[in-house]
Amino acid sequence: MTVQPDTDRAGADGPEPGTAAAQRRQAILASELSPFPEGWYFVASRKAVQRAGLIQKTWMGENIVVWSDAEGRICVAEAVCPHLGADLGPSAGGEICDGRLVCPFHGYEFDATGQCVATPFAPAPKTAKLRVFEAHDLHGLIFAWWGIDGRPPQWTLPTEPLEQEGWCDYQITTLRFPGHPQETTENSVDLAHLRYVHGYDNVDRPERMLVDGHRLLSRFDFRRPRTVAKFATLTFDVSADTHIYGLGYSFVEIREHSIGMNMRLWVLAAPVDGTLIDMTLVSQVREIRKPKRWIVGLGFLPARFRAPLINRFMASQQKEDVLQDVVIWGRKQYTSRPRLCRSDGEIMPFRYYCAQFYPEPGDSNGAAT
Ligand code: FES
Numbered sequence: 382m383t384v385q386p387d388t389d390r391a392g393a394d395g396p397e398p399g400t401a402a403a404q405r406r407q408a409i410l411a412s413e414l415s416p417f418p419e420g421w422y423f424v425a426s427r428k429a430v431q432r433a434g435l436i437q438k439t440w441m442g443e444n445i446v447v448w449s450d451a452e453g454r455i456c457v458a459e460a461v462c463p464h465l466g467a468d469l470g471p472s473a474g475g476e477i478c479d480g481r482l483v484c485p486f487h488g489y490e491f492d493a494t495g496q497c498v499a500t501p502f503a504p505a506p507k508t509a510k511l512r513v514f515e516a517h518d519l520h521g522l523i524f525a526w527w528g529i530d531g532r533p534p535q536w537t538l539p540t541e542p543l544e545q546e547g548w549c550d551y552q553i554t555t556l557r558f559p560g561h562p563q564e565t566t567e568n569s570v571d572l573a574h575l576r577y578v579h580g581y582d583n584v585d586r587p588e589r590m591l592v593d594g595h596r597l598l599s600r601f602d603f604r605r606p607r608t609v610a611k612f613a614t615l616t617f618d619v620s621a622d623t624h625i626y627g628l629g630y631s632f633v634e635i636r637e638h639s640i641g642m643n644m645r646l647w648v649l650a651a652p653v654d655g656t657l658i659d660m661t662l663v664s665q666v667r668e669i670r671k672p673k674r675w676i677v678g679l680g681f682l683p684a685r686f687r688a689p690l691i692n693r694f695m696a697s698q699q700k701e702d703v704l705q706d707v708v709i710w711g712r713k714q715y716t717s718r719p720r721l722c723r724s725d726g727e728i729m730p731f732r733y734y735c736a737q738f739y740p741e742p743g744d745s746n747g748a749a750t
């Protein structure tokens with residue numbers, strides 16, 4: 382088992398000492414965390430939007446509605462009608478007709494760009510437009526941009542296509558608890574907790590984390606004994622690459638070596654109201670045609686049933702892991718000056734990375750209308 386000491390190097394990734402950037406980052410690191418850092422945050426899956434027709438939720442402290450028109454264009458908008466302020470959610474009577482959101486108060490109709498395109502008794506006023514959040518569909522998962530002071534998107538989520546051939550459907554679970562997306566994302570570089578909280582063995586980091594602007598890559602390997610079907614114990618031998626794009630999007634590529642299994646896990650934290658966060662776990666397993674060894678009982682199943690079943694099992698394990706973290710997250714305080722030890726991993730370089738998601742009002746770059 383090897384855990385690289387790095388406390389001594391922790392400051393190496395920060396800005397040049399004495400510069401304005403260094404002072405600025407220091408101020409951010411030392412302050413309380415703002416509850417709504419800038420970035421892309423998960424809203425809903427496309428399937429959930431299609432199933433519900435109209436979704437309403439509290440997201441980033443905003444009351445929003447989400448719907449899709451017949452062409453599949455998604456709209457994420459503030460749930461407030463620009464006419465006389467009616468709530469547009471389904472519980473207030475808002476509904477989708479022919480792909481348009483219809484206000485329950487006087488019947489204004491809005492298309493998927495948020496523009497009012499019709500009213501029952503007069504031409505639509507051009508100035509009547511919903512406050513819309515830019516949305517992006519990534520592999521059937523809908524994200525919207527949250528910009529400080531209405532800043533438009535400053536960067537994009539990954540644009541590379543993701544192979545779906547041979548991968549099973551998503552398992553999606555959302556947990557709600559008191560927390561902050563920086564604190565939850567910090568777990569990706571907090572190697573000591575992997576051993577202490579989750580009981581992983583042989584935690585090792587093959588290389589230092591990589592930061593490139595808004596992107597961060599953290600790699601680690603570990604072993605994990607698990608009881609399957611209440612009687613068999615398996616040891617999973619895992620390599621995990623975590624691709625972080627801001628504090629609302631973590632994508633983990635997992636390779637399990639002893640069985641020869643590939644898994645994808647998205648960990649999507651989205652602040653709700655300044656205290657609670659929704660953490661959505663999305664998992665997917667690739668079909669295992671020739672396993673290096675069998676998981677109990679799976680050999681009897683046709684190949685196409687194996688991946689969904691394993692996905693359900695792995696998703697339940699991930700949820701268990703997160704629930705172990707929730708006990709800590711839900712009660713902890715943000716410690717701006719942590720007293721770190723040599724086995725902690727790259728906590729401070731991670732925090733330097735995070736500082737970019739708390740721009741000051743003066744940093745406004747094309748504030749949105
Ligand atoms: S308040 Fe929405 S149409 Fe009047």
Ligand SMILES: [Fe+2]
Binds near residue numbers: 706
């Ligand atoms: Fe954890």
